[in-house]
Amino acid sequence: MTVIVRDFRPQDAEGFARIRRLSLPFMLFTAESIAYDVAHAHPEAHFQPLVAEKDGELIGTAQVGLVYDSPQPGQGYLNVFVHPERQGHGAGSLLVRTAEERLAVLGSTKLFAWVLDAPANRAFAEKRGYRASRSAHFLRLDLANGTLPPRQALPPDVELRSGADFADDPRPLFALDAEALADEPSDIAHEFTDYEAWLRETWNHPLLSHELTTVALVDGHLAAFSAARTDGATRYGTVMTGTGRAFRGRGLAKLAKNDSLHRARAAGYTEAFTGNDSGNGPMLAINDWFGYEVCATEVCHVREFH
Template identity: 65%
Template sequence: MTVIVRDFRPEDADAVSRVRRAALPFEVTTPRSVLFHVESANPAGKYRLLIAEMDGEIVGTAQVGVAYESGTPGQSYANPQVHPGRRGQGAGGLLLRTAEEHLAAEGAVEVYAWVLDEPEFRAFAERRGYRPTRSAHFQRLDLAGGTLPELPARLPPGVELRTAADYTADPRPMFQADAEVTSDEPSDIGAELDDYEDWLAHTWNNPLLDLGLSTVVLVDGEVAAFTAAHTDGERRYWSGMTGTLRAHRGHGLAKLAKTDSLRRARAAGCTDAFTSNDAENGPMLAINKWFGYEVCATEVRHVRTFG
């Protein structure tokens, strides 16, 4: 059987979503979100969504681009995913090779890729010159059958719970909060969120973001902590980001935000909650363990240096 790799076409969105769900069942994706990320891509990111076809069937995909938000020039990423029933037939290798050629032509110096922490996947990466750097844990919480903590009967003085929907008229306070907590996240590829319009286009307008389920904690009227809820519109919930601004850390505000958001999500019909945290992000791992999240998979970031 012959494998070909080509660029994404809008009519591929359903098939790409199915492949991603099969390859990474703990992530949240929809056809609409697949199309959104292609249509809204910042030109600076040199983004391409590659498609692997085998005898006319879409069997794999890869998200490829330059890390334009990073303060370190030359960083890039390539994340190939192949349907479990189609692995070992050359699709993953061809996707990665095509991605590397694109990135090298755009001046990339390093390319990063997430690899599931299983022998076959790590061997795939190592054979192609990638070395492991850091790991992250996917975690799952049973919203339907689990027990969630209660919200406090009375909030501390000055503390107030809102949702992101309260900021639709002016999302800038959410942008400023996201920029601060994102800059503190442990990662090989740092991100400096300094372009409000770009953030609106790619974060705030993301069709997966559920503003009504995303909780914001205010202290004396200012954003102090938040959790961004992504959903597939059905039963799956994903924590897109949870963070507390530096001046308010250590007071349990992230737990408060997640408690409110998860309870809202369960009331809205979500049955499974997923998240992912860097293995060095001890505070968030501890918070999620406290909620009852259990590790369901681990992925290891790998890097290859060109030249």
Template identity: 70%
Template sequence: MTVLVRDLRPDDPADVEGFARVRHLALPYILWTPEAIVHRLAHTHPDARFRSLVAEEDGEVVGTAQVQLAHDSPEPGQGMLNIYVRPDRTRRGAGDLLVRAAEKHLAGHGATKLFAWVLDEPANRTFAERRGYRASRSAHFLRLDLTGGTLPPLQSPPPGVELRSAADFADDPRPLFELDAMTVSDEPSDVDAELTDYEVWIEETWKAPLLNRELTTVALVEGRPAAFSLAWTDAATGRYATAMTGTARAHRRRGLAKLTKNASLHGARAAGYTVALTGNDSGNEPMLAINKWFGYEICASEVRYVRELA
């Protein structure tokens, strides 16, 4: 049996479905839809040199890679590769071929430091370490059953605070961009990011197929966005995910992040979603505490691996 690596064919529905299927089987804690995969490939900033690769065995997609430069980081020369192979197709060469193709692509565009998320399981970690990667920070995937009736009661906003949805900003989402940019810069990471291009944010985030503007909840203080909980949904599977929850620096420690996320979760349950997913850096104790309060449980963990290129 021969394994080959090539670029994803975004115009081939079967190819994209195969990519989504592999990702769902290997990493079921994140929402993967064909529309979102194609959108990311089409709308990621050109400076990211983004590629979606597949490993094909006898005509079947068995492995995937998403590869890009950290173009929005103030530090140049950083590349990211995330490799996932179908759990029943490992140890057949697909992962190794994808890593080689990804590293070659990134090195060819000037990357000198590579970052990869790896599931915190012995076989996955051994795979990374044998290829010269060293462990860095870790993160958790969390899951909440929305059918169990465990959500805290809905809270009324405190005086001076108003809850709105992202849909209310359809005519001018720039205030949400500005809040997102501030919170992203404070998010724990070993790759700093800066959101500075509003038009890019519109294409990559605001128009993303997974974004649910009705369930994305925003807390306004004096008419300005102060906190938000960004919701992704996949109606076909009944799954909801919190892609980001953040608060402007001047309004932290007031419970606004918890307020927006609680309203969004209640809205998701009312809309018929049955499972809520999210993820947190293992060092982000405030957000982990909030999610524990909601009833989320850790269902898997991953480790960020780093490799310096000579």
């Protein structure tokens, strides 16, 4: 039978997550997190995942939407992954074509797609008019068998707290996250101003661990943080580590991340993952100090409609 592409349905969550895990084993996905992302996406994002199906089996996925929080209009994204053992049936091509049609109707003039840095994947993107842009690394740390740097003594004006300590009022964390994100290397500029959207998409996300997220305070002021996600089993990931502009250069992000890593290992997590833009030298140096090793690289590809 032929491959068909259709909209994601709630009952697809487990199959969608399985394909994403097989394609990107260094990122955290669960059926619950996929379903949550779909149900709580910002209306202006027009987030509509697609699935490719053959003989009743899900063989491909696409995350499709608009970059609603950018000051530049008309930017869309599509991230397509096909089950590693079901490639060659045309699912990827059909997912891309369907996603592009959807995004064009929504007014997109510039599309972004992350592509794993392998010759076949890059050729697939380039054949469809996408040009390579910046790259990013996935990194892995063996928490079970590796050796973490010891905890460092804190300066007298620095205190480390858990994200759970801010459950009653996470707004200060939102402000710190927004400031750090604004300075992240990226092809897309973001304006992180919607607190309610941040609550839905970040703070209340089912993968976020408030307990393993660490916040560094200087004289009581929020200064740096390392946000942690887990799959609830053995895998842990830091999805954002950042420092407020006024507090940079003091090693606070390293202190926060080291604390989170030690607590994750104590809680029984055996693998730690993170990701870095390949041009983010300071963060790559920090992760090298922890013992992370690059396990894969992906390249952002861009296509513009004229």
